[in-house]
Amino acid sequence: MNLKNKSLWKVDVKTIVAIGIGAALFFVLGRFVAIPSPVPNTTINIQYGVLAFMAACFGPIAGCLIGLIGHFLIDLSAGWGIWWSWVIASAVFGFLVGLLGNRTRLAWGQFGKKGAINFNIAQVIAHAVAWIVIAPVLDILIYSEPANKVFLQGAVAAVANIITTAIIGTLLCFAWAKLVPDKSSLKKED
Numbered sequence: 001m002n003l004k005n006k007s008l009w010k011v012d013v014k015t016i017v018a019i020g021i022g023a024a025l026f027f028v029l030g031r032f033v034a035i036p037s038p039v040p041n042t043t044i045n046i047q048y049g050v051l052a053f054m055a056a057c058f059g060p061i062a063g064c065l066i067g068l069i070g071h072f073l074i075d076l077s078a079g080w081g082i083w084w085s086w087v088i089a090s091a092v093f094g095f096l097v098g099l100l101g102n103r104t105r106l107a108w109g110q111f112g113k114k115g116a117i118n119f120n121i122a123q124v125i126a127h128a129v130a131w132i133v134i135a136p137v138l139d140i141l142i143y144s145e146p147a148n149k150v151f152l153q154g155a156v157a158a159v160a161n162i163i164t165t166a167i168i169g170t171l172l173c174f175a176w177a178k179l180v181p182d183k184s185s186l187k188k189e190d
Contacts, residue, residue, distance in 0.1 A: 008059050008102055015058050019065045022054040026070025026090075031077060037160060042153045044160040048093065049168025052123045055094045056101035056173065063094030085138030089130040096126035104173065111177035116170050123165045131158035 029047035037044050047070065055063025067090035075082045100122035104115040111119075135157070136150040 008099070009061060010059065011061055015062050018054055018058045019062050019069070022051065022058075022062065022066035023069035023073070025050050025054075026066055027073040027077075030070060030074040037156055039153055039156045042156050042160075044164065045157075046164050046168055048123075048127070048161045049165045049170075049172060051090070051094050052097045052101070052119070052126075052165045052169040053106075053172040053176065055098035056104050056106045056119055056122070056169075057176065058098070058107070059102065060095045060098030063096075063098030064091045065094070067091040067094030085142055086135050088138060089135035092134050093126045093130035096129060097122050100125060106173055106176060109177055109180035111173045115173065115177075119170060119173055120166055123169060124162050127158045127162045127165065131155070131161065 026047045029050060030045055033047075034043035034045055051063065051066055051070070054066055068087060071087040071090035072082060075087060101119055103118045103122075104111060106115060106119070131154040132151070133154075136147070136154040139145040139150040139153075140147055
């Protein structure tokens with residue numbers, strides 16, 4: 001992973017548009033398509049597949065902002081208040097997938113078996129960090145929540161999100177790669 005790669009940190013008009021569209025999709029899917037889980041205050045979410053796909057395409061800054069804005073809007077509209085520990089965890093997830101997922105070459109229109117493996121390794125690591133570490137620790141530090149409760153919620157969220165992201169995110173990546181021309185095969189005409 002080359003952190004000095006300028007394209008990784010690029011924020012242009014296309015990235016800003018992607019942030020707006022991604023945050024809107026994240027909000028709509030998270031607010032209206034959340035599936036209840038057996039653990040209280042924890043749902044099975046499909047919006048993380050979209051977030052992971054967008055982060056792999058547009059990088060860590062876009063991923064971070066899509067997760068931050070989208071989750072903030074979900075909490076704001078739901079009526080339970082802003083749960084900052086989980087908003088921050090969503091932002092961290094998007095950032096990490098954007099950072100780790102750039103090896104997929106998805107933005108170049110290339111996504112095969114190796115890209116799918118890299119994408120899923122990135123999303124598993126990012127979900128584990130976000131939901132098994134960040135969210136529960138911040139719940140304890142910010143809200144004085146009981147550790148056993150928040151680590152159970154985080155573990156359930158991580159497993160559910162890993163599964164939904166593996167399915168939805170990977171399918172979106174394959175579809176995107178079919179739509180976008182392979183940039184490595186394009187040549188400049190004289």
